[in-house]
Amino acid sequence: MAFIRRVRTKSGATAVQIAEYVAGRQRIVKHVGSAHTEAELGVLMARARVLLEDPEQGVLDLAVEPAPPTSALVAPAPEPTLLDPVPAALPAVRSSPGRVTGTDSRVLFEALAAVYAQLGFGAVEDEVFAALVLARIVEPTSLRDTARVLADLGQEAASYKTMGRVLARAKERDYRDQIATACFEHAVTAGDVSLVMYDVTTLYFEAEKEDDLRKVGYSKERRVDPQIVVGLLVDRAGFPLEIGCFEGNKAETSTIVPIIEAFQARHDLADMVVVADAGMLSASNLRQLDEANLRFIVGSRVTKAPIDLASHFRWHGDAFTDGQVIDTTTPRAGRNSDNDALVRAEPSWHPDEHPGSWRAVWAYSAKRAARDHKTLTLQENRAKAVIAGEKAARTPRFVKKNGGHTVLDEASLTRARRLVGLKGYVTNIPATVMPAGEVISSYHDLWQVEASFRMSKTDLRARPLFARKRDAIEAHLTIVFTALAVSREIQNRTGLAIRNVVRQLRPLRSATVAINATSQTFPPQIPADKQALLETIHRDGLTH
Numbered sequence: 001m002a003f004i005r006r007v008r009t010k011s012g013a014t015a016v017q018i019a020e021y022v023a024g025r026q027r028i029v030k031h032v033g034s035a036h037t038e039a040e041l042g043v044l045m046a047r048a049r050v051l052l053e054d055p056e057q058g059v060l061d062l063a064v065e066p067a068p069p070t071s072a073l074v075a076p077a078p079e080p081t082l083l084d085p086v087p088a089a090l091p092a093v094r095s096s097p098g099r100v101t102g103t104d105s106r107v108l109f110e111a112l113a114a115v116y117a118q119l120g121f122g123a124v125e126d127e128v129f130a131a132l133v134l135a136r137i138v139e140p141t142s143l144r145d146t147a148r149v150l151a152d153l154g155q156e157a158a159s160y161k162t163m164g165r166v167l168a169r170a171k172e173r174d175y176r177d178q179i180a181t182a183c184f185e186h187a188v189t190a191g192d193v194s195l196v197m198y199d200v201t202t203l204y205f206e207a208e209k210e211d212d213l214r215k216v217g218y219s220k221e222r223r224v225d226p227q228i229v230v231g232l233l234v235d236r237a238g239f240p241l242e243i244g245c246f247e248g249n250k251a252e253t254s255t256i257v258p259i260i261e262a263f264q265a266r267h268d269l270a271d272m273v274v275v276a277d278a279g280m281l282s283a284s285n286l287r288q289l290d291e292a293n294l295r296f297i298v299g300s301r302v303t304k305a306p307i308d309l310a311s312h313f314r315w316h317g318d319a320f321t322d323g324q325v326i327d328t329t330t331p332r333a334g335r336n337s338d339n340d341a342l343v344r345a346e347p348s349w350h351p352d353e354h355p356g357s358w359r360a361v362w363a364y365s366a367k368r369a370a371r372d373h374k375t376l377t378l379q380e381n382r383a384k385a386v387i388a389g390e391k392a393a394r395t396p397r398f399v400k401k402n403g404g405h406t407v408l409d410e411a412s413l414t415r416a417r418r419l420v421g422l423k424g425y426v427t428n429i430p431a432t433v434m435p436a437g438e439v440i441s442s443y444h445d446l447w448q449v450e451a452s453f454r455m456s457k458t459d460l461r462a463r464p465l466f467a468r469k470r471d472a473i474e475a476h477l478t479i480v481f482t483a484l485a486v487s488r489e490i491q492n493r494t495g496l497a498i499r500n501v502v503r504q505l506r507p508l509r510s511a512t513v514a515i516n517a518t519s520q521t522f523p524p525q526i527p528a529d530k531q532a533l534l535e536t537i538h539r540d541g542l543t544h
Helices: 038-053 106-118 127-138 146-152 160-172 175-190 256-267 283-291 302-308 310-316 366-387 410-418 436-444 447-459 470-494 498-505 528-538
Strands: 003-008 014-022 025-035 099-104 195-204 227-235 240-247 273-276 295-300 325-331 357-364 399-402 405-408 422-427 510-515 518-522
Touching (some): 003 038, 014 038, 038 518, 106 127, 106 498, 127 160, 127 498, 146 160, 160 175, 175 256, 195 256, 227 470, 240 256, 256 273, 273 436, 283 295, 295 302, 302 325, 302 357, 302 422, 310 325, 357 366, 357 436, 366 405, 366 410, 422 436, 470 528, 498 528
Parallel strands (some): 273 295
Antiparallel strands (some): 003 014, 014 025, 099 510, 195 227, 295 422, 325 357, 357 422, 399 405
8 A cells, every 4th residue: 555654864854755665665655855954844745645636637737847766666664764654544644634725826926027027117115006006017908807816816905095196196206207218228228219110000999989088090900999009118128218108080181299298398408300101291290390400211112202202213113123222302291392303413402402393212022022923913803893793892992883874993993003012111311311221220119119019009008998087197197107117128038929928927826834733835847948047037227
């Protein structure tokens, strides 16, 4: 019959083993582990009982690491160091069995908290705020449900009312200014802020009625819920620098200047380059940026190509080579004669010589052309299907009315195919200061801000928002902004998305065990790959 035995080792620990008698001698069936405290002994004893009842159970998965026994498979009769064997059928033991009272993912919380502190966010001096930020990274949820997330992370959550008061404090004490200042200092130390990127998104609300802030506006998802417009400014590595919100019906193009001005005022900056996509391209905001002595690089709409490249089309047709770059001018509004199609050479833009134009850089990519051709073919086929009555849909692209009949817009399709593969960029930086290649590469860094928005919307789930009052909404965005900064820093350190990091580290569960009127928490046994990930996260260094 199998039984549990305890052996005092030379180091003073107590080894717990499962053994059986074979021909009058004790044969060790399994070495469960070695305990150094009464709590650890209780855990091992409880584990040994489980193994006796179910031999298929795995090894101990808490912090008490099983050590290989030093004795042979068939052990001699008990020596003086052997404690009393404990047969499986007998309940009496020298120490009461350990009882696991709970497990938690405090290893993950401690890793996130370390980055939070290293970024300087401890200057806020609000532990509840920090807990809300870190909980949001792990599992975005409502304020009321955050207590559950924190408990799972091994933290004692504040009351719901206290968490609510944090939102009020965040506004009253201007936590966002403190967080943004720390973010700026980190970005300057780790890299530079001479080039910043801007984009906007919309956050909707679970609400039926509009108010002064939450309004129904343009939605790429065609939602009709009240929403707000959120602008985000990041450095070229995607690390957040500034966030702001606007009324839901505010045009995206009118948000960039207020965000930039707030960023400049906060940090007393004058010289930097702002990068934004084509959605920010409006004559008024480009003029305002230029008047503020700010340099900009924005994407241009492909529909501007026939005007900007009129000279090229006249002298070279629509033939381009892969990687070809054309450095020219584009009218600030309408048309002008700065780029004379009768002159073969493209003009070299200069602010004094071309006050009615901006610099335009156009690049051709064969890969982009193939992708554009494929898209146009799909759109053409859809248009033909609608014309033929094979598909019911709202009037798609390349469909027009002619004499009361629906026909294919051949002219528009031809114009579109002529422009495949082209991508344009508009800037007020002369070629003598920034070559065309650098203009293009700087703009392509814009994916970092798009990645940050995907993180804030998908990973951090800043929406839907359940807050109603503007101050609460602003405080919520401050929490999201801070969580985004911690997440991006972890991503920059590890090269992994924050969701990936959470999925790897959350299963590392610490266990709290009650034994002999005491309670002790054991850290998990951490595999080598997870330990390496933790060491990378915990390092306090520059990341970009």
